[in-house]
Amino acid sequence: MLKVLVVRTLRLLATVLLVLGLSFVFLRLSGTPVERMFPEGIDPEVEAQLAALWGLDRPWLVQFVDYVGKVLQGDFGRSLLSGQEVVEMYLDVLAPTLWLGGLALALSIAVGLPIGIYSALRRGRSVDRLVNSLVFLAYALPGFVVALLLTYVFGYQLNWLPTIGADTGWHYVLPVSVLALGTAASLARYTRGAMLDELGQEYIRTALAKGLPRAEATTRHGLRNALIPVVTVIGMELQAIVNGSFIIETLFAWPGVGRIFIGAVKDSDYPVFQFGVLFYAAVIVVINYFIDLCYLLLDPRVRVDA
Amino acid sequence: MTFIRSAKRPSSLAMACIAAITASALTAPVYAQTLRVGVATHPSTLDPQKETGNDAAQFLYNVFDTLIERVPDATPLQFRPGLATSWTRVSPTVWELKLRAGVKMHDGSTMTAEDVQFSLDRVFKKVDPRFASAQGRFFYNFSHVEVVAPLTVRIHTRVPEPLFEVLISARNAGITSRAYVERMGLDKSMQAPVGTGPYKVTRLVPSRETVLERHDDFWGEKAPLATIRYQRIPEVSARVTALANGEVDFIVSVPPDQEPLIPTSRFAVKGVVWPMFHVMVVKMTDGPTRDARIRQAMSLSVDREKLAAALWSGKGKAPTAHQFPEYGAPLYIEGLRTISYDPKRAAQLVKEAGYDGTPIKITYQPGYYLYFDLAAQAVQQMWQAIGLKVQIEQTERYDHAKTFVRPWSNPMYYPDPMGAFDTHWSKASWTSTRGYFKPQHPQWDALYKDARFSLDPTTRREAYRKLIEIGEQEGGWILLYQPYEAFAMRSDIRWNIPTALRPYSLNFRAGQVTVGARP
Numbered sequence: 001m002l003k004v005l006v007v008r009t010l011r012l013l014a015t016v017l018l019v020l021g022l023s024f025v026f027l028r029l030s031g032t033p034v035e036r037m038f039p040e041g042i043d044p045e046v047e048a049q050l051a052a053l054w055g056l057d058r059p060w061l062v063q064f065v066d067y068v069g070k071v072l073q074g075d076f077g078r079s080l081l082s083g084q085e086v087v088e089m090y091l092d093v094l095a096p097t098l099w100l101g102g103l104a105l106a107l108s109i110a111v112g113l114p115i116g117i118y119s120a121l122r123r124g125r126s127v128d129r130l131v132n133s134l135v136f137l138a139y140a141l142p143g144f145v146v147a148l149l150l151t152y153v154f155g156y157q158l159n160w161l162p163t164i165g166a167d168t169g170w171h172y173v174l175p176v177s178v179l180a181l182g183t184a185a186s187l188a189r190y191t192r193g194a195m196l197d198e199l200g201q202e203y204i205r206t207a208l209a210k211g212l213p214r215a216e217a218t219t220r221h222g223l224r225n226a227l228i229p230v231v232t233v234i235g236m237e238l239q240a241i242v243n244g245s246f247i248i249e250t251l252f253a254w255p256g257v258g259r260i261f262i263g264a265v266k267d268s269d270y271p272v273f274q275f276g277v278l279f280y281a282a283v284i285v286v287i288n289y290f291i292d293l294c295y296l297l298l299d300p301r302v303r304v305d306a
Numbered sequence: 307m308t309f310i311r312s313a314k315r316p317s318s319l320a321m322a323c324i325a326a327i328t329a330s331a332l333t334a335p336v337y338a339q340t341l342r343v344g345v346a347t348h349p350s351t352l353d354p355q356k357e358t359g360n361d362a363a364q365f366l367y368n369v370f371d372t373l374i375e376r377v378p379d380a381t382p383l384q385f386r387p388g389l390a391t392s393w394t395r396v397s398p399t400v401w402e403l404k405l406r407a408g409v410k411m412h413d414g415s416t417m418t419a420e421d422v423q424f425s426l427d428r429v430f431k432k433v434d435p436r437f438a439s440a441q442g443r444f445f446y447n448f449s450h451v452e453v454v455a456p457l458t459v460r461i462h463t464r465v466p467e468p469l470f471e472v473l474i475s476a477r478n479a480g481i482t483s484r485a486y487v488e489r490m491g492l493d494k495s496m497q498a499p500v501g502t503g504p505y506k507v508t509r510l511v512p513s514r515e516t517v518l519e520r521h522d523d524f525w526g527e528k529a530p531l532a533t534i535r536y537q538r539i540p541e542v543s544a545r546v547t548a549l550a551n552g553e554v555d556f557i558v559s560v561p562p563d564q565e566p567l568i569p570t571s572r573f574a575v576k577g578v579v580w581p582m583f584h585v586m587v588v589k590m591t592d593g594p595t596r597d598a599r600i601r602q603a604m605s606l607s608v609d610r611e612k613l614a615a616a617l618w619s620g621k622g623k624a625p626t627a628h629q630f631p632e633y634g635a636p637l638y639i640e641g642l643r644t645i646s647y648d649p650k651r652a653a654q655l656v657k658e659a660g661y662d663g664t665p666i667k668i669t670y671q672p673g674y675y676l677y678f679d680l681a682a683q684a685v686q687q688m689w690q691a692i693g694l695k696v697q698i699e700q701t702e703r704y705d706h707a708k709t710f711v712r713p714w715s716n717p718m719y720y721p722d723p724m725g726a727f728d729t730h731w732s733k734a735s736w737t738s739t740r741g742y743f744k745p746q747h748p749q750w751d752a753l754y755k756d757a758r759f760s761l762d763p764t765t766r767r768e769a770y771r772k773l774i775e776i777g778e779q780e781g782g783w784i785l786l787y788q789p790y791e792a793f794a795m796r797s798d799i800r801w802n803i804p805t806a807l808r809p810y811s812l813n814f815r816a817g818q819v820t821v822g823a824r825p
Contacts, residue, residue, distance in 0.1 A: 031703060039671075039704070040714070040736040042438065049435035082350035082512035083493030092511065148543065155551040156567075164344070164539050164548045253539040253548075255514060263513055 016281045017068070023277045024064050024270075032056065033080045033268045054080050056270075067274065076278075077271035079264075086275045089260055096166040097256040100248075101241050103172060104179035108241075109234065112184035116191025116230075117223065123196060131188075138185035143244050147178045147251045164253040175252045179244055183237045190233045194226035201225075228298050235291040242283060340533040341799075341821060343812065344545045344554040348538035350512040351496035354480030355429040358439045360717065363477070363810040364558065365536065368518055368529075369412075370480025370501040373403055373422065374471050378804035378813055382634025383721055385471045389417065389481055389502060398466040399449075405457040410523035411483050412499075412506035419459050423451040424484035426461070434492060440478040443719055443729055447759075448473075468761050472720050477808065504529035504815050514538050527816035534814055549573060549794055555821075556795040558812070561676055562619035568794045576802070577792040579623045580809050581630035581718040582726065584675055586668070586685070586784040589710045589742045594666045598746075599659040600694070601781025604666075604711075607652035607692045608685055610645070614787040616684070617677045621790035628774040628785060632721045632805055636763050639771055644778045645785060653692040665695040669709045672700045678713050681786060706740045715789075717809040723770040724758050731777070743782040750776060798822035 034042065034050050051057040055066070070077065076086045115131060122128045154174060155163035162171045198204065199222050207217040246258040257279065264272035347361035354370045375388035390403035409417040429437045430448040449462040461474070473479065481502055487495040499507055504526065505518035516536045520529040537554065539545045545557045546567050560568065560575070568575050588595050588604065595601055610624035627644040666689065668682045686696040704712060714737075718725040729735060732754075737743035749772070756769035777783065795801065800820040804813045813819070 035703070038439070040740075042736075043442070043734075043739075046432075046435045046438040049438075053435060078493060079350070079512065082497065084497055084512055089512070151544065151547050156547040159551050162553050163551055164544060164553055165537060250540055251544060253537060253541075253544060255511070259514070 012285060016278065016285075019281055020068075020274065020277055021064065024067070024274065025060065027265070027268060027270060027273055028060060031268050033270065036266070036268045037081070054270075067271075071278070076275045079272050080269050081267055086271050089272060090257055090275060090279060093255045093257055093260065096254065097245070097258070099172065100166075100175055100179065100254065100256065101238070101245060103176045104183065104241050105234075105238055107176060107180040108183035108187055108237065111180070112187030113191050113230070115184070116188040117195055119188065119192045120195035120199065121218065132192075135185045135188045138181050139189065141182070143178055143182055144247050144251060146181055147174070147248060150174050150178060151251070166255055171252075175248050175254060179241055179248055182244070183241055186237055186240075187230065187233065191226065191230050194229050195222060198222040198226045224298065228295065231291055231294045231298065235287050238287050239284060242280065340535045341531050341556060341814065341819075342554040343534060343536045344539040344548050344557040345536050346538070346540060346542070346545065346559040348513050348516070348536065352499045352507060352510060352516070353436075353492070353496035354482055354499070354501065355425065355440050355478055356434075356436045356496060358443055358478060360810040363808050364812045365507075365516060365518070366477040366480060367503075367804075367807060367811045367813050368505040368534070368815065369499065369503045369507055370477055370482070371409075371503050372475045372477065372479050372481070373405075374475045376475045376806045378806050378818060379802060380806050381632060381721070382637070383472060383806055385475060388475070389422070393471075395470075396460070399463045401461045401463075401470055402454070403459050403461065405459065406525060407457055409502050409525045410521075411486075411502050412521055413483055413486050414523075415483055415485060417481065417483075417502055419453040419456055421484045422459050422481055423453050424487070425481045426451045426479060429478065436492075442734060444473050444476050444478055446734070465759060466761055468759060468763075468766065469720070469722060469724065472722055476720055477811075505531075505534065529814070530816055530819055531814055531821065543567075546794070556793070556799060556801075558791075558793055558810075560792040560794055562621045562790055562792070565619075565792050565794075568792075572797055573794050574797045574799065575792050575794045577621060577790060578803050579621070579788045579790050581632045581721070582715055582788060582809060583625060583628075583785040584678065584681070584713060584715045584787055584789060585730070586786060587712055587714050587737055587742050588782055588784060590744050590780065590782045591741045593710045594661075594664040595710050597659045597661075598779070598781055599655040600661060600666075602779065603652040603655040603659070603692055604689060604694070605778065605781055605784045606646065606648045606655070607688050608784060608786065609647050609649075609688060610785075610787055611647070613681055613684060617680055618787065618790050623788040623790070625785045625788060628727065628777060628783075629723060629770075630718055630721075630726070632718065633723060633725075634721070637723055637767050637770070639767065642771065644775050649688070649692055656693045661693065663695055665697045666710060667697045667699050667708075668711045669699045669701055669704065670713050671702060671704075675713050675715060676789065681713075685786075706742075719808055721806060723766070727770075727773075728758065730783070737782070745776065745780045745782065747776045747780065796821075 033054065034047050048057065055063065078085055079089060115135065119128050119131045151163045151174060154161040161173050162168070163174060165171055199218065204217055204222055207221055208214065245256060246262055248254065249256040249258040260272060261276035263269070264276055345364055349357050349359060349362040349365070351357065352362060352365055352369065354366055357366065371389050373388050373390035374385050374393060377384040377386060389406050389409060391406050393401055393403040396402045405417070405419060405422060411417055427450055428434065429440050430445050430450055432438055432441045447463050447465060447467050449464050452460040452462065454460055463470070467473070483500045486500045497510055502525070504521055504524045506521045507516060508519045509515065509517035515538065518534040520532050522528070539548055542559065542561065542564050546560065546564055548554045549557045550569055565575060565577070588601050590596070590601065614620070614622035614624040625645055627639070627642045629638060629642065631638050668686065670678055670682060672679060682698050686698055689696045714730070716726060716729045719729060731737060731743055735743070753769045753773045753776070757766055757773050760766045760769065793803070798821060801818065804811055804818070807813060
């Protein structure tokens with residue numbers, strides 16, 4: 001068990017280092033902060049001074065080793081543009097980001113799962129067909145279109161809900177809804193499919209044959225097994241929420257991590273970007289860790305193997 | 307952390323649940339009695355000597371004072387005392403200024419001559435490469451500041467400076483505190499800058515949000531607003547919605563196609579044709595545009611009236627010469643026309659040049675200049691109609707060796723012929739150093755020197771007139787149009803676009819804005 005943990009951790013660190021190394025190189029290939037700040041080019045002497053000021057006049061490998069060394073000491077550097085501590089920049093918007101993503105996930109599970117189960121239990125009936133069509137529509141609509149639509153109706157036309165920033169609880173309603181919609185639809189589809197798979201299994205028929213009520217056979221046996229693939233999908237959807245939040249944050253002027261990260265890419269603000277890469281790597285790792293935990297809870301076979 | 311329930315807001319179980327869950331997460335304060343401004347762009351810092359962009363211009367005038375101030379809406383420029391109470395030229399290259407006594411800075415200290423020397427010398431002497439932009443744009447002729455008495459300084463220029471007042475009243479000559487910057491270091495001080503203006507910065511989140519509050523110890527008339535909160539709302543539709551929805555009171559950068567969406571029953575719209583051109587820079591030294599006749603033909607065949615009408619909903623302005631009425635008398639030349647539309651003559655020039663059919667590429671970064679993608683397509687048609695082969699190429703980074711025609715734009719940084727011209731076409735500009743702009747006319751350099759440095763306004767005006775006439779013949783630039791955009795605000799806000807300040811300045815000082823009771 002300990003060996004497995006050590007190997008997993010080492011593999012994880014190697015992955016993070018690789019991702020960091022690749023992103024380190026790719027962002028540098030796409031342009032320097034000096035080029036971004038002065039797209040027309042500046043006096044070569046000033047350019048050299050700025051590069052020296054930011055330590056960008058050294059070979060990339062030296063910069064990378066220096067960066068990793070500092071990160072190991074907990075120093076993630078400062079933004080080249082604003083001079084602000086990188087960690088501070090991200091921490092400042094961490095809470096609204098996590099709340100946005102967390103609420104969107106919670107809402108999508110709360111809505112998507114029951115719809116999927118209900119639809120599976122009503123398979124082939126008109127209500128199933130109706131639900132399926134609506135789910136497909138929600139799944140197919142791009143988030144930004146939904147965002148513009150909801151903003152127009154509830155903000156511009158009706159003046160019911162705020163549309164920019166994260167000042168009050170009301171500010172969460174539109175962005176959370178937009179983020180949750182696609183994910184809920186996706187979950188509903190997967191849940192329906194997984195439930196149908198399980199309900200067709202022989203063990204369900206056996207359970208019914210031995211006299212178990214249908215409701216119990218469905219929930220205690222069918223649902224529990226159906227949830228295993230659904231949990232994997234939830235993990236993937238969470239990553240989709242993280243990606244989707246980049247656009248949503250811009251549309252709703254949301255004070256979030258995504259805007260900082262995207263801004264860093266646009267400005268070639270290396271330290272801010274590099275921390276973002278580490279941050280997102282950490283998020284993905286944590287998500288996968290929790291998915292593994294969920295497997296342990298849901299599937300006894302995983303427990304035995306472990 | 308507030309949930310404000312109004313009669314119009316819907317009540318539902320789902321909303322109540324979300325409200326309850328999120329209530330504890332909400333920490334951002336809500337500012338009451340605040341002018342809330344939705345801006346499209348937001349700088350990463352607010353250092354007066356570092357920031358030269360349009361984004362920072364929206365803030366700096368409210369936070370920083372200059373030694374000499376401009377009357378914000380006077381044409382031609384009028385100057386009045388700022389942090390200096392008087393100024394005189396004591397020798398051709400030396401100006402002496404008496405400083406105002408007892409000026410309280412935002413950190414509570416009192417402004418000294420050392421603060422003035424520190425603020426200006428760091429940009430005059432380019433002590434940090436981050437001040438290079440302001441130095442190159444405004445202060446390359448300024449040498450240093452000399453403290454001659456506790457409240458007297460002398461500013462030295464390299465050669466006699468006809469634009470002394472104009473340049474020293476630019477916000478990049480704003481005064482900050484020497485002790486504060488030295489104590490905090492530049493990285494931190496530019497995050498929480500200290501000036502002497504009527505508002506102080508109390509919160510700055512780079513590229514996102516800034517809060518200014520009234521500086522109660524301001525030396526002049528106190529600020530009319532208690533608080534100004536600027537929020538960056540990058541999407542124009544989101545800005546318009548935020549205004550219509552009552553989330554902000556004032557928004558900037560509304561393009562003409564979005565303007566009809568502003569509900570005029572509750573909001574006022576103020577449009578402006580900016581003193582700036584969207585320009586096509588044409589490479590004079592290489593490639594298919596090397597022949598002056600081809601470049602002249604390209605300029606003559608562009609129907610600017612049509613572009614301004616179609617792209618800018620008739621609100622943009624077609625230029626007639628490389629000048630702006632904002633200079634006022636005597637520098638603005640009334641009725642001057644150096645730009646013409648003559649496709650027949652253009653076609654003839656193409657023939658005379660023996661054009662060999664090498665395609666001329668228009669290269670641009672998509673989305674960088676509003677409507678340029680459309681302009682490029684229209685101009686492509688106009689040029690093809692006179693016999694040129696034209697391609698359009700989008701890029702993220704310009705490869706200067708392979709770029710022959712590309713867009714550029716700069717505002718008129720100060721109301722003077724040189725306010726836009728110097729940045730675009732001086733020998734220090736990238737257009738010159740990157741081999742695009744290289745006028746061959748033997749008088750060019752001498753005329754440029756007169757237009758920039760002569761102490762006689764008439765000489766400057768006449769030199770400038772010849773310069774722009776020659777410039778059109780040289781064909782290194784094609785001025786397309788002056789863009790239009792609008793500000794929109796609650797109808798009880800009284801505010802006017804300050805024509806004497808740098809474009810994009812938002813001036814909220816005493817006498818420049820009033821906010822009535824909400825309707």
